Amino acid sequence: MIATVAALGWLFVVVCFGAIVPIVPTGAAVSGAAALAFHEGRPVTMLLVVAAGAAGAYVGDLAMYGMCRFGGEQLARRLRWLRDGEHLAAVKARLRDRQVPVLLVSRLLPGGRVPVLLAAAFAGLSWRTFVVANLPACALWAVVYAAIGLAGGSIFPEPWQGVLAAIILILLVNRAVTWWNARRGAAST
Incomplete structure (x- = not known):
């Protein structure tokens, strides 16, 4: 049981860190932990994997959102979170129309979370709205x-x-989503 608690703690830390440093494969960490939990044979462990992964993602997103809100575009450019100003403007427009659905979908699309977090922070989405919608x-x-x-x-x-x-x-x-987005972007230009 102690090993399980330690593993869940590490999962939380890895996912939280990966939410702030987007090169860490957080989805793979949660999937790997779930595969191991399946072989352990206790359904409660699977629920704890989901809880640790969700909590790590949530805390990491809050930290990143806070850094974007207080550091602004200058910090985002320095940390190389912001690369494409046109894409950011389009995401801001979508956020103005549908805040909660855009946040929900962005978490599921590979590479979609960072632009939406940046757009939300730069557009001045309230903390209260972000905290509730991101959960x-x-x-x-x-x-x-x-x-x-x-x-x-x-x-x-x-x-x-x-x-x-x-x-x-x-x-x-x-990889497939990245390829599809690059192909779609090249076709639209």
Whole structure:
């Protein structure tokens, strides 16, 4: 049980750090932990994986949102979070129309969270709105990635195989979405 608590603590830390430093594969961490939890055979552990992943994502998003709100575009450019001003303007427009759905969807799209967080911060989305809207977004994100890990864990007989399958699947989906967005962007120009 102590090992499980320590692993969940590390999952929280990794996901929280990955929410602030977007190069950390947080979805793969949650999927891998879910695959391992499946082989442990206790459904409560799976729920704790979802809770730790969602909590880490939520706290990390709050930290990143705070940094964007107080540091502004200058900090975002310095940390290389902001690269495309046109895309940011389009996201700001979508946020003005539909704040909560945009936050929900952004958490699920690979590479979608950072531009939406930046746009929300720069557009002056209130803390209260962000805090409330981001909670279900983080929970939904954790459930989706845990389900991927659960699928990987249930297909393969060894825990390491399920973890590896979940990580590879996450990386392939991320690559495919990146390729699709680049292709769509090239077609529109």
